[in-house]
Amino acid sequence: xxxxxxxxxxxxxxxxxxxxxxxxxxxxxxxxxxxxxxxxxxxxxxxxxxxxxxxxxxxxxxxxxxxxxxxxxxxxxxxxxxxxxxxxxxxxxxxxxxxxxxxxxxxxxxxxxxxxxxxxxxxxxxxxxxxxxxxxxxxxxxxx
Amino acid sequence: xxxxxxxxxxxxxxxxxxxxxxxxxxxxxxxxxxxxxxxxxxxxxxxxxxxxxxxxxxxxxxxxxxxxxxxxxxxxxxxxxxxxxxxxxxxxxxxxxxxxxxxxxxxxxxxxxxxxxxxxxxxxxxxxxxxxxxxxxxxxxxxxxxxxxxxxxxxxxxxxxxxxxxxxxxxxxxxxxxxxxxxxxxxxxxxxxxxxxxxxxxxxxxxxxxxxxxxxxxxxxxxxxxxxxxxxxxxxxxxxxxxxxxxxxxxxxxxxxxxxxxxxxxxxxxxxxxxxxxxxxxxxxxxxxxxxxxxxxxxxxxxxxxxxxxxxxxxxxxxxxxxxxxxxxxxxxxxxxxxxxxxxxxxxxxxxxxxxxxxxxxxxxxxxxxxxxxxxxxxxxxxxxxxxxxxxxxxxxxxxxxxxx
Numbered sequence: 071x072x073x074x075x076x077x078x079x080x081x082x083x084x085x086x087x088x089x090x091x092x093x094x095x096x097x098x099x100x101x102x103x104x105x106x107x108x109x110x111x112x113x114x115x116x117x118x119x120x121x122x123x124x125x126x127x128x129x130x131x132x133x134x135x136x137x138x139x140x141x142x143x144x145x146x147x148x149x150x151x152x153x154x155x156x157x158x159x160x161x162x163x164x165x166x167x168x169x170x171x172x173x174x175x176x177x178x179x180x181x182x183x184x185x186x187x188x189x190x191x192x193x194x195x196x197x198x199x200x201x202x203x204x205x206x207x208x209x210x211x212x213x214x
Numbered sequence: 215x216x217x218x219x220x221x222x223x224x225x226x227x228x229x230x231x232x233x234x235x236x237x238x239x240x241x242x243x244x245x246x247x248x249x250x251x252x253x254x255x256x257x258x259x260x261x262x263x264x265x266x267x268x269x270x271x272x273x274x275x276x277x278x279x280x281x282x283x284x285x286x287x288x289x290x291x292x293x294x295x296x297x298x299x300x301x302x303x304x305x306x307x308x309x310x311x312x313x314x315x316x317x318x319x320x321x322x323x324x325x326x327x328x329x330x331x332x333x334x335x336x337x338x339x340x341x342x343x344x345x346x347x348x349x350x351x352x353x354x355x356x357x358x359x360x361x362x363x364x365x366x367x368x369x370x371x372x373x374x375x376x377x378x379x380x381x382x383x384x385x386x387x388x389x390x391x392x393x394x395x396x397x398x399x400x401x402x403x404x405x406x407x408x409x410x411x412x413x414x415x416x417x418x419x420x421x422x423x424x425x426x427x428x429x430x431x432x433x434x435x436x437x438x439x440x441x442x443x444x445x446x447x448x449x450x451x452x453x454x455x456x457x458x459x460x461x462x463x464x465x466x467x468x469x470x471x472x473x474x475x476x477x478x479x480x481x482x483x484x485x486x487x488x489x490x491x492x493x494x495x496x497x498x499x500x501x502x503x504x505x506x507x508x509x510x511x512x513x514x515x516x517x518x519x520x521x522x523x524x525x526x527x528x529x530x531x532x533x534x535x536x537x538x539x540x541x542x543x544x545x546x547x548x549x550x551x552x553x554x555x556x557x558x559x560x561x562x563x564x565x566x567x568x569x570x571x572x573x574x575x576x577x578x579x580x581x582x583x584x585x586x587x588x589x590x591x592x593x594x595x596x597x598x599x600x601x602x603x604x605x606x607x608x609x610x611x612x613x614x615x616x617x618x619x
Contacts (some may be wrong), residue, residue, distance in 0.1 A: 088440035093380055093448065094319030095431045095441050096418040103424035 076101045080119040097121070112155065122171070123155070131174035133191045136201040137166045142188040148178035164188075185209055216241070216270040218404050219263075229392035229400040232295045233260035233299065233325040233385070236367035239407035240323075243294035243414070246274040246285025248304060251337045252389040253327035256299035271295075279304035279512055283311035283324075290320035291429040293419025295371070297322060301389060302329035303342040309350065316351030317445060318429055319417075321374035322382040324352070325367055328490065329389040338577020339389030341489055342542040343552055344518075351445055352385040353452055354518040358475075358493045358578040361399045363387040365469055368402070371411045372459045379452045380417060383444075386518075388490040390577065402467070410466060450520050473522035474529045475514040478504070482511030484592035485530060487551055488539040489514060492573075492580055499585035508593045520554040521554065527562045530555070534596035535567040537588045541574045548606060548619070567595040570606040570619075578610050 073090040076098050097120040104110060117123045142164050149157040149164070156172035158165040167178075167189075179189045185208055190202040219238070227235065234256045237245065247257035247336060263269045276282050279300050286296040300308055308545070315322050329345050330336040348354060355370060357363040363385065364541035370383035387393055402410065418427045433441060453473070460471040477497050481487065484503075486496045498514040513529045515522065530536060540549025547553070554568035559566065571588060574580045588609070594602045604617035 084436075086440070088443040088447070091437075091440055091444050092418070093444060094317070094418070094429065095433060095437070096318075097428040097431055098418075099426035099428070104426075105424050107423075107426070 075120055076118045076120055080124060083119060111160075126170050128169055128172045128174070129158070131169075131172060132194055133174045134169065134172065134194050135167050135174070135176065135178050135189045136192050136198050137164070138188045138190070138202060138205055139164075141184050141186060141205075143184055145183060146157070147181040147183060148189060151177050151181045153170065217267045218346055219268050221401050221403060223552050224273040224398050226396050227360050227401075228255075228394050228396045229315070229357070229360040229363045229387045230255035230327065230394065231259055231396075232399050232401075233367050233387070235264070235401060235568070236364050236407075237297050237323075237325070237610045238263045238351070239402065239404055240297070240368060240371045240411045241270060241408060241414075242297045242323075243271045244274060244289035244296045245271065245298055246276050246282045246289065246296070247298045248276050248282045248300075250279070250301050251302035252329055252339070252393045253299040253301040253304075253325065255393070256325055256327070266409065279307040280311060283308040283315065283322075283592040286322045286324075287311060287315050287318065287320055290315070290322050291318060291420050293412040293414075293416030293421045295375075296320075297371075299325040299327065301327045302337075303341050303496065306331060306346060309347060312347055312352060312382075316432065316449075317441070319380045319445070319448075319586050320382060321371075321380055323370045323374060324382065324384045325363070326384050326386045327389050327393045328386055334576075335577040338431065338575065339391055339393075340489070340541045340575050341386075344384075344386050344489070345542040347384065348519060348550070351381070351449060352519065353379075353381055353449065353456070354384060355385045356489055356518055357387045357392065358491055358517055359392055360387075360395070360397045361469075362471075363392060363472070364399055364401060364587070365463065365467070368407060368411060369459050369463055369471075372462075373452065373456050375412075375415060376452075376455045376459075377415065377417070379448065379455050381449055381452060386490070398451035400467070403518050406466070410463070420574065425510055427578075452522055453517075453522075456517060459465070471516055472525075473515075473517045474525040475512075475516050476529050477512040478509075479511040479513060479529055479531060479533075481509050482531070482533050483509040483596050484537075484589055485511045485513050485533045486537045486539060486585065486588060486592075487513045487530075487555055488537075489518070489551070492539065492541065492585075495580060495582055496585050499582050499589060502582070502586055502595075503589045508589060510589045510592075521558075523558050523561075523616075526555065527558050527564065530559065530564075530566070532564075533566055535569070535592040535605060537592055539573055539588070541573045543570055543575060544570075544606070552603065552606070567592075567599075567601045569595070569603060570607075572606065573610055574610045580610060584610055
């Protein structure tokens with residue numbers, strides 16, 4: 071019999087036998103039906119244990135985006151362009167990067183319009199406080 | 215609502231029309247197709263039915279067979295009934311997606327009009343496309359004439375969509391010899407066919423937006439093996455469902471199907487095992503041999519996958535010599551039928567003489583006379599109690615005799 075994969079304990083998943091799997095390896099997002107999901111904030115969604123939201127999926131990142139609150143203008147470009155769900159923003163206010171899910175692709179840094187940028191890539195092993203200390207100065211416009 | 219098509223008690227349909235009518239009556243929601251000889255008329259007829267209001271679904275014209283099967287996979291995962299048709303090179307291009315369909319457990323129906331694989335390019339019938347796809351995890355049903363192509367296509371939906379199965383199903387028919395040969399076909403009326411096939415039952419449908427589901431996931435060494443095991447288990451256990459559907463179909467139509475097809479096997483000393491239209495030719499040859507005092511019979515697979523291990527051995531009974539006739543280039547070994555039949559017999563402790571005949575490649579005619587010759591060779595072997603000929607022979611071939619092993 072296939073197990074109830076919507077409500078299974080995360081720890082139990084690794085011990086499932088072939089006979090307990092959902093045929094076709096279908097994975098459910100939520101434990102319960104969610105109507106009009108765009109209106110439900112991430113922290114209130116009933117994520118099922120098979121949803122990647124519940125798993126650490128950023129562990130192969132080699133460079134990370136670091137966020138500098140002092141420079142950010144809350145334009146939401148990074149939130150819009152992030153191909154994952156790794157930019158946390160609430161009420162149009164940028165809060166930071168969710169490192170559990172960020173793969174380090176750098177798109178948020180690329181689209182950041184401030185000068186200097188409010189998001190920059192740093193080596194994975196560097197502390198964010200150290201990264202903020204190394205933040206570059208504003209680039210002067212070149213005069214022709 | 216689709217219009218009802220008034221059908222005669224007996225229609226004159228070729229295999230392509232028979233399959234197309236079965237798809238129409240099954241109320242398929244999505245047919246995604248790319249035409250290829252000799253299966254083109256299946257989807258051509260189907261699109262005409264659609265244009266004339268006899269179908270309540272959609273026809274998606276795609277740019278290749280890879281996309282045709284991909285469209286069916288998407289439609290089936292979305293939660294609707296999907297089907298298509300192909301042959302040969304188109305089948306070969308679909309192969310990658312055939313494995314996706316079965317691994318994702320999507321009950322798609324594929325009507326395959328069997329044709330040779332290039333090179334050299336050839337549009338005529340042999341079984342090399344069927345053999346190419348036999349490990350793809352689909353249920354494989356084999357027909358020998360247009361009536362059976364019609365019946366099995368209708369039954370394919372019931373079998374694949376059963377909640378105990380949920381696997382895709384191929385229905386094979388021979389290119390031209392079946393697909394383009396008009397014969398009497400006794401169809402069900404539309405409402406009878408619809409009632410038999412039933413409503414499509416979505417499982418983990420992607421269109422159920424309140425319950426989002428991911429299909430086509432990635433697993434590595436951690437889960438792949440368990441999923442393939444489950445898939446194989448469910449394919450092997452589709453047999454009772456196939457039997458149930460065959461039995462219900464017999465109740466409705468009087469037409470009987472079984473996992474293995476037998477002709478005059480009760481007292482047979484020698485038997486031909488073949489697939490497709492050759493089965494019907496072999497029946498005629500067997501009758502002629504019986505006039506000459508040789509007890510000849512014919513055995514074929516109605517269900518090639520899952521492999522009917524017990525039933526094939528039982529059907530062959532105590533025959534003394536068997537011709538395993540493979541209509542596909544064997545590619546450096548024995549033909550598939552020889553390998554699988556020999557293995558099944560050996561596992562059951564039976565040791566008749568088994569000879570492998572490679573025949574009919576690229577649509578080469580297989581005459582009754584050639585099959586009589588095969589029976590005569592088998593008769594010699596049966597009487598001698600040993601193989602008096604090479605284990606693998608090419609027959610109907612120009613030039614010096616070609617044989618191996």
